Amino acid sequence: MTTDRPTVLVVDDEEAIRSALATLLGRAGYIVRQAADGPSALAAIAQAVPDLALLDVVLDEGDSSQMSGLDVLRAIRARENFIPVIMLTSYPEWQVESLGHGAIAFVTKPWDANALLGQIRATLNAIAHIRRDALRTAGGSPQQAAVLHAGDVMIDLIHYRVTRAGQEIDLTPIEFALLAFLARSPEREWTREQLLDQVWGYEWAGYPRTVDRHIAAIRRKLRLSRDELIQTVHGMGYRLSP
Amino acid sequence: MTRRLIPFRAGWIVRLAGPLVLILSWLVIPLAEMDASGRLSLVVIRAGSPDALGWLFGAVGATIGALIGLGWYAAALRSLRPSRRWRPLIGMLAMLLILGLGWWFVPQTLLTSAAIRQPPVIIRAESDGALEWFIFSLVITAIVIVITGARRRRRHERWRGQRRLLAIMAEQLEDGVAIYNWRGRLRWSNQAADRYLKASPEIARLVNRAAETRRVAVQRVTISETLRLQVTAAAQPDGTIRLIARPAPSDDAREHFYERFMRRIVHDMRNPLAAIVAHAGNLRAGPGGDLAAQNTAAIIENEAGRLTRLVDSLLFDARLSYVPPALEMIDLGDLLEAVYYQYDERAAREGKRMEIEKPPEPALAEVDHDLLVRALGNLIDNSLKYTPPGGSIVLSLEVEPGQYRLNVTDTGEGIPPEYLPDRIFEALVRARPRDGGSGLGLSIVRKIAELHGGSVHAESIQGAGTTLTLCLPR
Numbered sequence: 001m002t003t004d005r006p007t008v009l010v011v012d013d014e015e016a017i018r019s020a021l022a023t024l025l026g027r028a029g030y031i032v033r034q035a036a037d038g039p040s041a042l043a044a045i046a047q048a049v050p051d052l053a054l055l056d057v058v059l060d061e062g063d064s065s066q067m068s069g070l071d072v073l074r075a076i077r078a079r080e081n082f083i084p085v086i087m088l089t090s091y092p093e094w095q096v097e098s099l100g101h102g103a104i105a106f107v108t109k110p111w112d113a114n115a116l117l118g119q120i121r122a123t124l125n126a127i128a129h130i131r132r133d134a135l136r137t138a139g140g141s142p143q144q145a146a147v148l149h150a151g152d153v154m155i156d157l158i159h160y161r162v163t164r165a166g167q168e169i170d171l172t173p174i175e176f177a178l179l180a181f182l183a184r185s186p187e188r189e190w191t192r193e194q195l196l197d198q199v200w201g202y203e204w205a206g207y208p209r210t211v212d213r214h215i216a217a218i219r220r221k222l223r224l225s226r227d228e229l230i231q232t233v234h235g236m237g238y239r240l241s242p
Numbered sequence: 243m244t245r246r247l248i249p250f251r252a253g254w255i256v257r258l259a260g261p262l263v264l265i266l267s268w269l270v271i272p273l274a275e276m277d278a279s280g281r282l283s284l285v286v287i288r289a290g291s292p293d294a295l296g297w298l299f300g301a302v303g304a305t306i307g308a309l310i311g312l313g314w315y316a317a318a319l320r321s322l323r324p325s326r327r328w329r330p331l332i333g334m335l336a337m338l339l340i341l342g343l344g345w346w347f348v349p350q351t352l353l354t355s356a357a358i359r360q361p362p363v364i365i366r367a368e369s370d371g372a373l374e375w376f377i378f379s380l381v382i383t384a385i386v387i388v389i390t391g392a393r394r395r396r397r398h399e400r401w402r403g404q405r406r407l408l409a410i411m412a413e414q415l416e417d418g419v420a421i422y423n424w425r426g427r428l429r430w431s432n433q434a435a436d437r438y439l440k441a442s443p444e445i446a447r448l449v450n451r452a453a454e455t456r457r458v459a460v461q462r463v464t465i466s467e468t469l470r471l472q473v474t475a476a477a478q479p480d481g482t483i484r485l486i487a488r489p490a491p492s493d494d495a496r497e498h499f500y501e502r503f504m505r506r507i508v509h510d511m512r513n514p515l516a517a518i519v520a521h522a523g524n525l526r527a528g529p530g531g532d533l534a535a536q537n538t539a540a541i542i543e544n545e546a547g548r549l550t551r552l553v554d555s556l557l558f559d560a561r562l563s564y565v566p567p568a569l570e571m572i573d574l575g576d577l578l579e580a581v582y583y584q585y586d587e588r589a590a591r592e593g594k595r596m597e598i599e600k601p602p603e604p605a606l607a608e609v610d611h612d613l614l615v616r617a618l619g620n621l622i623d624n625s626l627k628y629t630p631p632g633g634s635i636v637l638s639l640e641v642e643p644g645q646y647r648l649n650v651t652d653t654g655e656g657i658p659p660e661y662l663p664d665r666i667f668e669a670l671v672r673a674r675p676r677d678g679g680s681g682l683g684l685s686i687v688r689k690i691a692e693l694h695g696g697s698v699h700a701e702s703i704q705g706a707g708t709t710l711t712l713c714l715p716r
Binding site for chain 1: 512513514515516517518519520521523524527528546547550576579580583586587590604
């Protein structure tokens with residue numbers, strides 16, 4: 001689904017939120033589809049797979065018989081094809097315990113329009129990059145290409161899951177793509193600009209610190225000590241050596 | 243409550259001393275003497291002989307051996323593992339065996355070997371009455387055992403009664419209590435601990451972490467929806483690990499209710515606010531070009547944003563008094579870095595320089611990650627607000643004996659002296675009443691610091707800059 005205009009599915013029970021997102025994303029050049037609840041979201045996905053889904057964590061809080069955002073996420077993840085999901089949450093200190101649903105990102109309401117657009121763009125690029133990468137190497141043995149190993153870290157390129165020593169780690173799609181990219185060519189040094197170019201894939205507004213932030217997040221989530229697995233090459237960038 | 247009542251090395255000395263004394267008493271006894279004709283003769287004084295020295299050695303050896311055996315027995319009884327009780331008994335039996343062997347065989351061997359090596363030696367050996375003397379010293383040993391043993395037994399009975407009482411109490415506890423040795427192997431546990439350990443592998447991992455780091459590891463562990471545990475694994479100076487798993491049902495019920503309440507309120511308040519902010523933003527950035535309308539939209543956007551922050555602060559402030567901190571061992575340097583990356587882009591956008599200074603070695607502390615991120619974020623927010631473009635903000639971590647200092651230093655306009663050193667951290671106190679702040683940000687920082695047993699301070703020079711410091715115990 002790499003047409004010129006990617007499709008984004010917006011799932012939120014409040015019309016005011018959906019329409020605001022629809023206007024924002026429509027202006028940014030995305031095809032926007034909307035769903036007000038879980039079942040209609042899944043129906044929309046069954047009809048045509050979107051490139052990305054923006055999903056409210058709490059879909060209709062009052063009625064517990066309804067599907068919550070997490071139920072919808074589970075259903076989406078049960079599908080064969082990976083759809084990147086950005087969860088919209090109302091509460092910034094939301095304690096999100098390990099979901100074990102593959103790569104996922106969170107955005108709090110109210111969102112910063114530019115940051116949200118930037119994240120959607122970067123996520124789509126990161127996912128596209130991984131798909132290209134997986135396709136390119138799948139010619140030989142698809143099974144082997146689908147899983148990357150870096151030390152005790154295992155990266156599943158089909159289900160977008162990362163485990164360290166058997167324990168599942170929740171990365172965002174961008175963090176996932178960055179880690180997978182580094183793991184693809186171990187021992188090779190990459191500059192921040194190269195990484196931005198390769199993983200984020202478009203002209204970033206001159207802010208190489210973005211890479212550092214994501215590396216720091218990966219290290220924190222994988223509980224890596226300093227210079228374990230991912231090394232900082234001083235004055236240059238990063239290198240992964242298992 | 244510790245396993246080793248006799249220090250390790252001393253224990254072995256005590257245990258070996260008994261048999262050694264016994265054996266030595268037999269090796270030393272053979273005495274050589276010259277007779278009138280100048281020929282060497284070997285006098286072997288056996289325990290059975292009426293020779294005073296032999297008797298002394300035998301009796302002393304037997305007594306010491308018995309006492310040591312008893313000491314060993316008592317010490318082992320006092321240790322916490324009931325299954326090890328046969329050990330001292332075996333020790334006692336071994337001691338008696340050595341005693342017996344000593345009385346009977348050692349002199350015989352000496353006699354023969356001496357006779358073979360030195361044929362001209364006249365051997366004068368007393369062999370009569372050996373059995374009687376052996377029995378006699380056994381009786382002495384028995385008397386000693388009875389006398390000392392009775393006292394020890396009384397003490398031990400009393401102690402065992404207390405211990406039984408303690409064991410019953412321990413089994414009744416809702417708290418899981420367990421003791422591990424220095425290798426992290428389970429030595430003793432109550433039923434609750436067994437149950438919790440079975441239910442969650444995380445607890446065992448926590449113990450391993452405490453064993454590896456030789457520190458205190460604390461973690462919240464969820465057993466079921468209604469049961470969450472505050473688990474503390476503490477490495478003791480004697481090498482053992484003490485595990486306490488304390489359920490927090492009342493807190494959790496409250497927390498659970500509060501979380502639900504929160505979700506409701508937050509969802510109901512933030513969603514409309516988000517819609518207002520988003521629509522106003524669309525209006526402001528939209529095509530059309532009506533400047534006045536776009537200005538209005540920008541004002542709506544800003545004010546709704548402000549309202550959101552205020553709602554946030556109020557709810558967060560309330561949350562602090564409801565939900566206990568979830569402590570975990572983390573590197574404060576990493577935490578500072580995470581906060582830095584949350585704000586560096588905004589600082590760059592606003593034309594302010596942001597730097598981070600931290601020591602190369604990890605600064606481990608037991609803190610609630612999210613709360614500290616919030617506290618530091620509020621400090622940085624404050625600094626960004628009062629620092630003009632072109633200024634700088636430095637985050638630094640200092641390691642001092644007994645405490646960590648997390649500093650946020652800016653080159654802003656400073657805080658008026660009447661708000662120093664800590665009035666600025668009181669709730670609803672604002673140095674500039676009309677700046678749009680809620681007056682809650684810094685008071686939240688103080689609350690978070692106090693929840694961690696720390697404190698906050700402000701140092702400021704008007705017109706030159708401010709340093710806000712969050713101190714945490716080390």
